[in-house]
Amino acid sequence: MNARTIAFSGSGLDRADHLRGDAAALARLMDGRARLLRLDGIDPVCGDDGGLAWGTLAEADASDELIFLGIDGEGRGCFAVAPGAASASVAPPNPRLWQVLGALPREPLATYGVARALAGWHARHRFCARCGSPTRLAKGGWQRDCQSGSCRAEHFPRTDPVAIMLVEHEGDVLLGRQPRFPPKRYSALAGFIEPGETIEEAVAREVFEEAGLRVDAVTYVCSQPWPFPSSLMIACHARARGRDLAIDSNELDDARWFSRAEIAEAMVAGERGESGQALGAPPPHAVAWHLLDWWLRRG
C-alpha cells in the first residue's frame, strides 16, 4: 500500500450506478470480456504476481448471485460472486489477509475493499430483517429484495460511520491500546457514531467514555472506507481541556500522552520496519496513520 494515499479508496472503477437497475445493460456487460474477481469466501485470491486474481464469468455457477463492482478502464464489467448459504459465517481478518493486502497497489486494494464490503454484506443478509423471509440479490448486488409477497422490503448495503480522533493537549497527543493490538502498538481512539449524534458529538462522547477527558474544537481531517466489515472511518482532531485520564479498562489496555518527538520517531521507525521503539505506530493502511502524519506535517 502507498502510505501517501488513503488505503481502500481510489479503485479507479466506474461504479456506473445508473446501470445497476438496468437488467439489459448489465446482461450486455456480462460478456466474454467481463472479469470475475476470484474470492475465497470474502478473502482475496492472489495471482502468480501477488496481485488480485481475476477470471471470467465462465467460472461462476448459473445459480451464483453476481455483484457488479463497476466498469474498468478498458470498458469491461467487473463482478464478484456473492457468498452462498453455506458461507453465512465469514472469517474475520487474519494476519495472512493483512500480508496479502499490504502488497497490493492502491487501485486493486480499493477494488478488493468494495468487493469484500459487498460480499460480506450479502453473506450476512440472506434473510429479510423485517419479516424473516429469504431475500434475493437485486440491482447488480447493491440491493437485496425480500421474496415474501406480503413484505417486499428492499435492503441496501450498510456502511457504519466510525469517529476516530487525535486528541491533543499542549502539544502532546493521546493514543490508546486495544487488547487485540500487537505489542507496543498505540493508535487513535475510535468508536461507532450512534443514532442521534453529530460527528462532533460522537467524538466528544467517545473520548469521555474511553479516557475521561472533555474535548472541544473538534475538526474533521479525512475519511477512509474500511471493509472490516463495513465502516466509514471519519478522522478528526480534538483539543482536550485537561490531561488527567480515566481509562475505560473494558475498552482499552492503556492510553497515554505522547510528545511530538515520540510520534515522529515511531512513524519513521514504522516506515523502516524497525521494531526496537517504545511506541509502535499504526500501520500506513490505517486512517490513524494519516491522522498522525497530518498532525506532524501541520507542525
Next chain:
Amino acid sequence: MNARTIAFSGSGLDRADHLRGDAAALARLMDGRARLLRLDGIDPVCGDDGGLAWGTLAEADASDELIFLGIDGEGRGCFAVAPGAASASVAPPNPRLWQVLGALPREPLATYGVARALAGWHARHRFCARCGSPTRLAKGGWQRDCQSGSCRAEHFPRTDPVAIMLVEHEGDVLLGRQPRFPPKRYSALAGFIEPGETIEEAVAREVFEEAGLRVDAVTYVCSQPWPFPSSLMIACHARARGRDLAIDSNELDDARWFSRAEIAEAMVAGERGESGQALGAPPPHAVAWHLLDWWLRRG
C-alpha cells in the same frame, strides 16, 4: 427549532453507554421516577404545551420491549417502547410530523430524533438478516440478538452516512430540486455514501451523477443526525471545474446556479415566512440550511 443550532443534535441526555449491558443497573433505572416517551408507532405524541408527552413505565405492557434513551438532567432513566410485530411498517414523515417537530425546542427535538431512529430500527429488524429467525431486544435497545441457538448473531442500529454538498463556481452555488419538494424549493445535492468510498469520493461521484460536473477541493462543513429513517448527513463544500450542467432527470426535476444575492434573499425570506420569492430556501431544520448559512457568513 432554533435555526442557529443543528436540529436533532444536543439532546442533553447522558447516553450512559456503560449501563446498556448492565441488566441490574438498567432495572434500577426502571423505577417510579423513570420516564416513558409516548409514541404513536414511531411518531411523537404531544402534551398540552405542544412539547413531547412523557408518561411512566406503568403505561408499558409487560411484554413491551423497552429502549433506554439515556439519563436526564435529574437522574431519571428515559425510555421508549419498541414497536411490536403489528408495526413492522411505520409511516413515513408527513406534513403534520414536520409541524410538530418545528415547534419543539432543541433538546426534546434531539431526544425524539434518537427515539425515532431507534424505534424505527427495531420495527424493521424483528428478524435476523443472517438466518431469518426472530430477534430480541438486548443492551437496552442498542442491540438485537438472534434467538436461534445455531446463529446467535448480534445486530446493531444502523446509521447511513449521506454526503450533502454545496457546489460552488465563480461565486455561484448549485442547488437542485427533487420531485418531492414543495414549489420553488431548491436544496443542496445529496446521496448515500457507498461501500468503498471516502466522503470526498462520494461527493465527487454524486455531483457528477446528478449534475454532470467534475469537482475538486472538497471540504467538510458540518454534520447532522437525520432520523428519516437513519441518516448521518455529512455536509461539504466543493468547487466545480465548470458550470455546464447535465442533469439526471431520474433524480432531479431541475438544478441551476444561484448567485450570492439570490441565496441571501431566499434565506431572509424563509426566516420571515415570506413566500413570494423566486427561490424557496431549505427549512432551518435541514443541514442544507446550515450549509447555505455558513457559505453566506464566510463571505
